Amino acid sequence: MARFMKAAVFVEPGRIALEERPIPEVGPLDALLRITTTTICGTDVHIMKGEYPVRKGLIIGHEPVGVIEKLGSAVRGYQEGQRVIAGAITPSGYSNACLAGDCAQDGAGTTHGWKPIGGWKLGNTIDGCQAEFVLVPDAMANLAPVPDGLTDEEVLMCPDIMSTGFGGAESGGIRIGDMVAVFAQGPIGLCATVGARLMGATTIIAVESVQERMTVARHLGADHVVDFRKSDAVAEIMRLTGGRGVDVAIEALGTQQTFEACLRVLRPGGTLSSLGVYSKDLTIPLGAFAAGLGDHRIITTLCPGGKERMRRLMDVVASRRADLKALVTHRFKLKDIVAAYDLFSHQRDGVLKVAITP
Amino acid sequence: MARFMKAAVFVEPGRIALEERPIPEVGPLDALLRITTTTICGTDVHIMKGEYPVRKGLIIGHEPVGVIEKLGSAVRGYQEGQRVIAGAITPSGYSNACLAGDCAQDGAGTTHGWKPIGGWKLGNTIDGCQAEFVLVPDAMANLAPVPDGLTDEEVLMCPDIMSTGFGGAESGGIRIGDMVAVFAQGPIGLCATVGARLMGATTIIAVESVQERMTVARHLGADHVVDFRKSDAVAEIMRLTGGRGVDVAIEALGTQQTFEACLRVLRPGGTLSSLGVYSKDLTIPLGAFAAGLGDHRIITTLCPGGKERMRRLMDVVASRRADLKALVTHRFKLKDIVAAYDLFSHQRDGVLKVAITP
Amino acid sequence: MARFMKAAVFVEPGRIALEERPIPEVGPLDALLRITTTTICGTDVHIMKGEYPVRKGLIIGHEPVGVIEKLGSAVRGYQEGQRVIAGAITPSGYSNACLAGDCAQDGAGTTHGWKPIGGWKLGNTIDGCQAEFVLVPDAMANLAPVPDGLTDEEVLMCPDIMSTGFGGAESGGIRIGDMVAVFAQGPIGLCATVGARLMGATTIIAVESVQERMTVARHLGADHVVDFRKSDAVAEIMRLTGGRGVDVAIEALGTQQTFEACLRVLRPGGTLSSLGVYSKDLTIPLGAFAAGLGDHRIITTLCPGGKERMRRLMDVVASRRADLKALVTHRFKLKDIVAAYDLFSHQRDGVLKVAITP
């Protein structure tokens, strides 16, 4: 095995560069994956811009599809050469948070066992997977074998996009017959739309303004697509629901405007399921909140991870219930990842997600 | 039966007056109660001050204990002369909201069946119970017979205070062994403390600064009482929980300061259960909200109503699991209700709740 | 209006006859519907055979589609002439059971407010709807307007078949990615299959042996159909799930054999959702039950009713998410209902459901 690899590194705010790095040593609980396909996330763009702080020199990326190159000495149940994915969130499985069911807030290593966003390690607190190799911690909790017959691109959305988007639908507690609004139809919002559809919502209203995304939203299951540049989205949703409002509103952008609009379109007793990564304090408008008396729920969800989650999501792909192929709009080689960031971060050319291969 | 009765009426902002009013006519689904005991709520003070708008001339009050004087022609299952209570929230039972389990957002009479705060009718959208008589709508869904052996004062907290306070604990999803913080120990906050205790929380931290309320909080089950005037409540709660934060934080005041403090003391994945009636927009601080990635839940609860809820709460009283006698600190005759409002609204003399009798 | 009507009456075990009956008087909370379409349920066959006891002379049938002929004096919110349906279960809305969310166990009229199967009134404890007219009790809780554009036949499955079948999926707590087995693909089982699909199950295994039903099951969303006459259904399901078993097994027949098979195909921690009407004591096999240590759940569900449920189900129909047209295989005039019973009870000619019109 080679000693060095190529990797996309956060150099400083505004700059990601491809560098040469040593291939990591494998600890007893780790697995080393040889990456076959990965992708860039909106969060990576936040990192690149310095809006979400990580240490300089970190390898970024948290959506790995690959092959097991080497297993830690204490890892059982896998074989080198197996095709696997790992989630964006790689829970230890053994922290108090994990054992309480809060894997994404994994506090392994802390005194009390809880840490905000602690489950997100790859490309955040440890080196990530926009590289030729990546070390997956706590491999036994995180490696999910890819079923035969599924391509890399077919499972590429599982580690983050599907898991987060579906998570928004799940946290909303969507039931058969629900009316649901989804604000923003980027990759996460589109997966929230798909999740709402999978859970039985019968009126799904997607809000977006980019033409390509509106088209994909309709294709993936939105019953109505509201262009917020052409009409007042709140008024339009109230009209479409006969003045009642939706049971669940999903925020998939991360802005005050969409957060607030979610509250305004909720029926009393409804749920705002929030997926966005916010960059400022949020305001809850008194009226839309019924002064605190509307039996509202606001629930935030960080991408669920762990191998069981990945298994389920790959089952969804294999079942052909949801066809997310349309999300991969562009393909790049790892050596051209800087160009990929440029395209993706500027949302040029109708890009939704890019596939990166070595 | 007399034709007229005394009643506390909202005259205009700043003024409630005792007036003479006709005893109401009884519609087919109604019951007329002769009030034997009632009380004043913090919300009534908001009404008096004009902060919560109701129509001028409305009889206020929503916490009735009384005797059935007359039943509507279609009402079955009760007898005149029976001692009963009704909740502050009097759901119809037949709106879409009610049938979906959202009784407090009862939209009976609307097209689609949902109305914000629609279940709160007494002293809000129809005449209330600070009077000699009150008409209870949809009597079959709302009248709960008082078990023998319970006094009026013992069940006086059921219609609103206990139901709301316990509701805050219930919406928090408190589990055996939880750490819970309750911000403010007025009557609602005290009942939230009792509710948290009843549900098995093992570390209950009450935040308050009024000496009498701190004492009652301790008596009713708080393990720790933090005086926010003497120490930084957030820092103190973090210290008491070993740096982890609480599983559930209950807001029982209705201010930005307490709402925000709740978020700051929550562990990742924790629940903010909000009971307060807010009077301004709220701000969610970005950091305490983990930028939307902390798996937080914010849940608001309007007082649960209906006769089954009242039955359960009176069972709690009868079981002696919770002794709320200490909450009734003062007693007034209905004819002196203006003086009672004066005492209560200025929180003089360690007042918690006043009992009003005819 | 005429004074008399035709109605299908339970005469004695083995015999249902069309008789002339007075059109019922309308009480203050009732609504009189003129039936435009109704159907026969498997339970009606049990009644006919004397296996489920009802009083002699009762008009049977509990799946009404019709037009409001007359409203009770206290009923608000509807107009005569409106097209509506009511559920098989017609909750009062005001019993303790209803207010606790257990509408199907509605105990209106009892001391404590709970009654086993108490929500099922039409064609069970009061006259039903296989007639020209039917009286719907507690009309405000039960009448659901039919959306424009939906035909009688399209909403005919809502009152019972869809509500029960979907209820089986819902009580199973099916989640995106679940593996589900549904035992028996009669009308209820087929709707359970549809419900499982709507909730996001990705592996749905239907068990049946009648060829037409197997075909419809596949058409409505089953991924695999196991013919239990040709193979060992338990073994086949274990094979299809890689030895793990299903997350949820739905029993939709009402026999020991299917109940037991459900347990045998469940993964540890799985849920048996039981819809069948049993006619004998059931046996739980020790091994399949892991001696009580398998974290199993057995949940029974009686058809959910009430107008909000009906609204939701008609929304599902309107959304075209589920196309249940294939379930109506035969059509009869009310005057020929005895022949319809004959066909239906003998499951001749591939019958699934029959539509009965006046």
Added chain:
Amino acid sequence: MARFMKAAVFVEPGRIALEERPIPEVGPLDALLRITTTTICGTDVHIMKGEYPVRKGLIIGHEPVGVIEKLGSAVRGYQEGQRVIAGAITPSGYSNACLAGDCAQDGAGTTHGWKPIGGWKLGNTIDGCQAEFVLVPDAMANLAPVPDGLTDEEVLMCPDIMSTGFGGAESGGIRIGDMVAVFAQGPIGLCATVGARLMGATTIIAVESVQERMTVARHLGADHVVDFRKSDAVAEIMRLTGGRGVDVAIEALGTQQTFEACLRVLRPGGTLSSLGVYSKDLTIPLGAFAAGLGDHRIITTLCPGGKERMRRLMDVVASRRADLKALVTHRFKLKDIVAAYDLFSHQRDGVLKVAITP
């Protein structure tokens, strides 16, 4: 460190003997505990009698309190010399079952990740803790430090008895104001009674016939204790609940008689929470089951494990909410464990639990 230790070994049905065994080798994920206190469980008696099969030569016992003697090479976050407990169930944390929240059905090592009762390892599939030393697998998921100030005996009930008994209350979904019946008041049933009390049940009816246990039940929170030898327990419970039945019935013995009685005392829509280890097929009586139409739930619970569960339970002990000291009725040295088994298995001398020390 010595090379050999004393241990209670299952020799053959009917015989447990104290033998000398090598102190186990410590694998990378393990921890070796020096046992300071342990106890005997009813399940151990089943093992001794050959009713629950384990391999001959196995060291039994699954309720360890001890000190960390040696940590595996990959274990982080603990120190040798620390006082800890581990649960009877020692989940890996990394199986699919664990990551899905079903730790007790941990299928680590299986293809699909689920195994019936797979989380129970100590004294079942691997050597247990009725010995001088025990090896705890997956130490990071299982070792819970004992808070200062708690004695061994105070935390001795946490690994199994409290966790199981409370689990029965939790699986019942007990709410404030519930009526609950608990059948049998052995150690598990007593803890179910305590759990019901902690969760806010206001009418708790314990069923038992042994005088000492009836007394302890009353002391620990039962409102009524029914002696099933002196009266018909079902009839008595129906009388005490005004003919309605209980919301939750907890089975804590493992017999047909108590299982069936639970169903008979449930209100429609109620939950049977089953804790017993059964030794025969069970029968569900048709009538009590409302022919499958009563919206009943039957839920079985295997003792929840893992360090977070242990932490919570020790918090309950530390909070003095539940005082289980009365459960330790006898004390033995490890060398006398055969005598302890004799006393315990014959339930002589009012024994509830025995403490075993080296």
